[in-house]
Amino acid sequence: MRAKPESLSSVLMTSFRNRKKRRSQSDNKSADASPVIASYNVHKCVGRDRKFDPDRICHVIKEISADIIALQEADSRFGERTGLLDLMRLERECGLTPVPIAAASKAHGWHGNVVLFREGAVRDVHPLKLPGLEPRGALVVELELKQGGTLRIIAAHFGLLRHSRAQQAKALLALLGTREEQPTILLGDLNEWRLGSGSSLNTLRDAFGALPPAVPSFPSGMPVLALDRIISNRVGLIENVTAHDSALSRIASDHLPLKAAIRTDLLNP
DSSP, X not given: OOOOOOOHHHHHHHHHHHHHHHHHHHHSOOSSOOOEEEEEEOGGGBOTTSOBOXXXXXXXXXXXXXXXXXXXXXXXXXXXXXXXXXXXXXXXXXXXXXXXOSSOOSSSSBTTXXXXXXXXXXXXXXXXXXXSSSOEEEEEEEEEOTTSSEEEEEEEEOOSSHHHHHXXXXXXXXXXXXXXXXXXXXXXXXXXXXXXXXXXXXXXXXXXXXXXXXXXXXXXXXXXXXXXXXXXXXXXXXXXXXXXXXXXXXXXXXXXXXXXXXXXXXXXX
């Protein structure tokens, strides 16, 4: 049964009621040692105050303390794509290493998508150009985690147009259909908050099943829309999806980061 479309007013009311709860969850650190995966649209390092400040983004990434993080809009968009962050600093201060992209470029990632990880080994990297009117892409990365097991990550940034998002979701499903079934986490800015028949999220349900509860992440100062997502193809693989809602994250970008815990015991059959 398809979910009924949500009205913007109902989304706003639900978001306002849950705002205090989200901040409380974001402030509480998990007591277990499960690896943390996160997604963050850094908005080309331009904050809500319209200031270009990569230093703030680095501080927010340090606050998140993720073991794996996917960034969107980490490169300049026009002309020759150029990376906007200090990757050496992220490695030095956060222990995060970028997944290497084969194409020689000044860019950090692929169509602005960057995946960084703390420990483990990269088994495979597959850049994917997504269809649509805007230049969009996804990174498909297979990681061997230090805790054990292999995890496939799809870091994506969907377009602003509904028709393009539908095409992009189908392109990801086609890619998954050509590969052996394995634990997979899709994360990124999917630019989709509706759940009706025209939503690209319904297409993703074919591979990922029921989606975790929506977590509003946009706009960062007063988040009401769940544009960012972390979803998996195995029940229980991710837990406690929350927004990282801090004083700095509310100003550093127009999106709040999302984070979740990974159940490593579910990575192997």
